[in-house]
Amino acid sequence: MIRRRAGRQRGRGVAQLVADFGHQLPPLARPPMRPQDADPFPFLVGRGGRTGQAAGWCPVPAPLAVYRMTSEQAGGVWPLIAGDGLPATGALLGIDYLSGGAFSVDPIGWTLGGIAGVTNPNMILFGAPGRGKSGTVKMFALRQMAYGYRTLILGDVKDEYEPLCRALGVPPHAVGHGLPARINPLDFGPxxxxxxxxxxxxxxxxxxxxxxxxxxxxxxxxxxxxxxxxxxxxxxxxxxxxxxxxxxxxxxxxxxxxxxxxxxxxxxxxxxxxxxxxxxxxxxxxxxxxxxRDALGALVTGHLAGLFDAPTTVAVDWRAPIQSLSLSRLDPLGDEAVGVALTCLNSWGRAMTQLAEPGDLRIVIRDECWKQMRLGADAVKSLDADLRLSRNDGCIQIVVAHKPSDMLTVGDAGSQAVAIAKDLLHLCATKVLLGQDDQISDELSDLLGLNPMAERIVTDWAASAKGRALWLVGNHVAKVQTVRTSIDVALTDTNDAIAANGAEVA
Ligand SMILES: Nc1ncnc2c1ncn2[C@@H]1O[C@H](COP(=O)(O)OP(=O)(O)OP(=O)(O)O)[C@@H](O)[C@H]1O
Ligand SMILES: [Mg+2]
Incomplete structure (x- = not known):
């Protein structure tokens, strides 16, 4: 039996092997030592940088937070890090705090390029009152005009688009009792x-x-x-x-x-x-x-008599950058009357935008749209039809509402109206969520499918300053602060009335 020696058996080295046979290997000459190898870093710079004036020295080291995780876990720790931002085309609107870059909005470009899975150019904005929904829409429209877009405000319920129209040299059309403007909803249009x-x-x-x-x-x-x-x-x-x-x-x-x-x-x-x-x-x-007959009679003889029952006297100038119909004079008649007026304008607006020439790009704004939607299932269907058509007629349809559950107030739970209204959310590939109160967070997750971190952005970050919003562009997420220029400030300020009342009280 062969006894194994403990430990690893080492063979003879090459030099030993050759010596056993009476040879000697020539000795290896040591390579000459190069002076620079002796100390490759002769001048070490401390963590604070080089000392000396204007040499970039800092007394306190930069506070770097260090995390260690696998690449698989990184998506869980920062789920909203969206990678690259969107392409820099269209209206430059503000800063994206997730990508750290500028944020530009280009719904038609996104749709044509299939960016982030965007399949239609429609936008819907939600936000508590006074968060800057209308301001965001005005700035978007104004900046898109530089690219040849024309804007139609289908019912300016508070006359807040008037300063923008006047700044562009286009007086808005005011609709109301005692005013000459008449709109025939049964207009042929082009x-x-x-x-x-x-x-x-x-x-x-x-x-x-x-x-x-x-x-x-x-x-x-x-x-x-x-x-x-x-x-x-x-x-x-x-x-x-x-x-x-x-x-x-x-x-x-x-x-x-x-x-x-x-x-x-x-x-x-x-x-x-x-x-x-x-x-x-x-x-x-x-x-x-x-x-x-009785229902139609309300328009002919009721409180809206004289507004939508004669041939149109408003000449829409489609060469102008903006056209707006101011409706604030109807406000005393109540939400329902305003809703009926919006329905008539809707139909008229569709007549005006049908047969758009190829390349004729338009933005149609429906601010305070919920007033129209509350009229019932048919009003919702009409809006639904417009949103579906936008892909064909090159229109960016913008709908402004307060909160996602506005979609549920259009009818009874489980009704057809509610089903269509919920579906409207899917017809708007771009959703802009301005600040909301905490109570709305359930709606954000139930109706829009936001995760808890995105919800918090809407209820905390966006709610802490005006013009901040979480933008859901197809499957891309951006956390955007809209930045106003000095010109925008004058055009988007809607607090004048409160300021004026406050001054009077003081
Ligand atoms: N990006 C912004 N940065 C700073 N302030 C803004 C911004 N956008 C709007 N504001 C200010 O916020 C105020 C309210 O804005 P806006 O009327 O657009 O809000 P809103 O959400 O449309 O309100 P409402 O629901 O009452 O229609 C305005 O007076 C405006 O000056
Ligand atoms: Mg508004």
């Missing part, structure tokens, strides 16, 4: 241009677009009076519209109609109308359409 010269198929296509917009509006107006607008009413109204415009008779040129004319035609139906709607008698027609 779709009515050159009707006589159109090929038959194109004329029919345009007529279908116009009629469906009108029916959507009338459904919204009737629905706002809590009157259902069923298929029977729709058949009757559709027939009246086709008769009054001359479409039924195959007229070359369609006549513009107004809501009083529609109302009148439903009040005194012709024999042909009764027949085409398949009623046995005029009385049956009148009985069946009474709720719809």
């Amino acid at each position: 779709l009515g241009n050159d009707w006589t010269g159109l090929p038959r198929a194109e004329a029919q296509r345009r007529a279908a677009m116009v009629f469906s917009r009108w029916l959507l509006l009338i459904r919204g107006l009737v629905g706002s009076q809590h009157v259902p607008f069923g298929p029977t009413a729709e058949t009757a109204v559709g027939q009246v519209i086709r008769d009054l415009t001359g479409y039924t008779a195959g007229a070359d040129r369609m006549r513009e109609i107004t809501i009083p004319q529609l109302w009148q035609a439903l009040r005194a139906p012709t024999a042909e109308l009764v027949d085409s709607c398949r009623y046995a008698t005029s009385q049956a027609f009148l009985d069946e359409t009474r709720p719809v």
